[in-house]
Amino acid sequence: MRLLVAAVGRMKAGAERELGERYLDRLAKSGRAIGLRDVEVVEIRESKAQEIDRRRLEEAIALANVIPDGAVTVALDERGRNLDSPAFAGEIRAWRDTGREAAVFVIGGADGLDDEIRRRADLVLSFGAATWPHQLVRVMLLEQLYRAVTILSGHPYHRG
Numbered sequence: 741m742r743l744l745v746a747a748v749g750r751m752k753a754g755a756e757r758e759l760g761e762r763y764l765d766r767l768a769k770s771g772r773a774i775g776l777r778d779v780e781v782v783e784i785r786e787s788k789a790q791e792i793d794r795r796r797l798e799e800a801i802a803l804a805n806v807i808p809d810g811a812v813t814v815a816l817d818e819r820g821r822n823l824d825s826p827a828f829a830g831e832i833r834a835w836r837d838t839g840r841e842a843a844v845f846v847i848g849g850a851d852g853l854d855d856e857i858r859r860r861a862d863l864v865l866s867f868g869a870a871t872w873p874h875q876l877v878r879v880m881l882l883e884q885l886y887r888a889v890t891i892l893s894g895h896p897y898h899r900g
Contacts, residue, residue, distance in 0.1 A: 741835060742778040742842040743771070745881060746806050748799045748849030749786050749874050756875040763882035770889045775836050779885075781878075782806050784849075792851045800854035803846055811842035813861045815853055816877055820864030829888035831863065845885075847877050 751757045760781075768779045784806070787798035807813055812835045823831070835843050845865075846857055858864050867880050890897035 741776055741840055742808075743767075743776055743780070743885060744806070744808075744811070744842060744844045745781045745847065745878065746784060746803050746844055747781065747847040747874060747878050748784045748803070750783050751875055751878060756879055760875075760879045760882050763879065763886045767882060767886040767889060770886065770893065770895070774889060774892045776889065786849050795849070795851050796854040799849050799851075800857050803853075803857060807844045807846075808842050810840070811844045812840050812863070813857075814843065814845045814863045814865050815858050815861035816845065816847050816867070816881065817853055817858055817864050818866050818869055818871055819858075820866035822866050822868065825884060825887050826891055828865075828884055829891040832885075832888050833892055845881055847874055847881065849874065 751760060764779060764781060767776075771777075771779055784799060784802045787795040787802075789795045789798055832843065846853065846861070848854075848857070867877065872880070887897065889895075
C-alpha cells in the first residue's frame with residue numbers, strides 16, 4: 741500500500757521541516773517491511789483567492805486531483821475522531837490487509853478544509869480540539885504514521 745500526505749502550503753526551511761524529513765525517512769525505510777511500498781508528501785499551492793470559501797474550494801479541487809481512484813482518504817480536522825496510536829495503526833493495518841492500494845492523508849491550509857473533502861473522507865481524524873499550524877500537523881502526522889509502522893512491526897519505539 742502507498743501512503744500519500746497531501747498538504748496545502750509549503751514546509752519552509754527550519755526545525756519543523758527537518759523533523760518532518762526525519763520521520764518521513766524513518767517511515768519510508770520501516771514501512772517496506774510491513775507492505776508499505778511508497779511514502780510521498782505532495783505540497784499543494786495555497787489559493788490566492790480573496791474570499792475564504794473560494795480559497796477552500798480552489799484548494800479542495802487541487803487536493804482532489806492528487807487523490808488516486810480507490811484510495812482511502814483521511815482528512816485531518818479538529819472536528820474529527822481522536823484515535824490513540826494503536827487504533828490508528830489498526831486502521832492502517834485494516835486498509836492494507838483489505839488490499840487498498842493507497843491511503844491519502846489530507847491537510848488543509850490556513851482556512852481549513854472544504855466541507856466536500858470532509859464529506860468524501862473515509863476517516864476524519866483529529867489531533868485534538870486545538871487548532872495547530874499546518875507545519876506542526878504535518879510533523880505530527882508523519883510521526884504517528886511512523887509510530888503506526890513500529891506498532892505493526894512490533895518495534896520497541898512505541899511503548900505504552
